[in-house]
Amino acid sequence: MIPLKEISYFSLAALILVISPGPNMIYLISRSITQGQRSGLISLMGIISGFLFHIVMVSAGLTAVLFAVPYVYATIKTLGVVYLLYLAYQAIKPNGRSPFEVRKDLSNDKPAKLFKIGVLTTVLNPKVAVFYLSFFPYFIKPEYGSVFMQSLQLGITQVCISFSVNLIIVLSAARAALFFAGNPLWMRAQKWVMASILASLAVKMALTKEK
Template sequence: MIPVKDLLFFALAAFGLVISPGPNMIYLISRSITQGRKAGLISLIGVICGFLFHIVMVSAGLTAVLFAVPVAYSILKTLGVFYLLYLAIQAVKPGSKGIFEMRSDLKEDRSVKLFSMGFFTNVLNPKVAVFYLSFFPQFIKPEYGSVLLQSLQLGLTQISVSFTVNAIIVLSAARTAVWFAQNPAWIKIQKWFMAGILAGLALKMAFSKSK
């Protein structure tokens, strides 16, 4: 089993991922604002099932190749650092959008379509795959036991963080969007806060010890 302190750091990285604007966030907020909380929650269930798909695929791949190729860890670590820095820059670059500056002109859809769109939006989201491939190896060690079980443990941790944060966002999307519209200065604060978390995670990862 992975130590609690490592899981907490991984959970913070997962939090950085979930608060960075991307296809999942855009879809969930747009649905919640346009079609209501129920539609947002159904879409979120689809997104979570998409995470399960990524976890199974990545866990199987890491089990097969991670420790067979020693240099893979260093490569993936470097990719993880640059990926976090990329997200941080994207958050504060000129013209970037805050997570509640989303379009709200989507037509209403049935529950099955909401679920399937949430699922495929996540399955086809490269940000999720890159996160798993670049972050999982940093927390998986042979001495902790099965690589597959460790991958699943990390995956379930990430899903828990993602579900909790996204559920809060879905339930408060409409009200929060109005608040940000009335207080635009806070959008810039939100962007820099998010960028600070991502950049801090990148630096910690860059100076962490290799296995």
């Protein structure tokens, strides 16, 4: 199993990435504001189910790839660096949309549809797969045991962090939207802080020696 110190570093990376704006966050905020917290919670359950799908698929894939393809770690690490720099740019790009500038024209969907859309939002989101493929090899080492079990350990950790953060988002979406609408300077500061953290993670990953 992966040592607690390494899990702590991974947890920090997962936390930073989950609070960076993306399709999941925008969908949850929009549903929570337009259709209420209950709908937001149902949507969150769908999103978490989508994460579990990715975890199983990526864990099985990494087990095969890491042992079958030489130098694959360097390729995946490069993908991770590019991904982080892309997220940093998205955070500060001109005319970038805030996740709290939500759509007001969403229809009132039933629980089953909310759950299904939540699942599809995650399953069809390439950013999720890229995150797992780029970050998991960074923390997985053969001396820690089964690659598959290490992948599951990282995946469960990421899901717990994602669920906790998104639960807070669902419960506070309306108040947060009002706050940022009245304080645009806070929103701009948040974007630059987020971009700086993501860029720092990219540099750290790029300088890490290959296994």
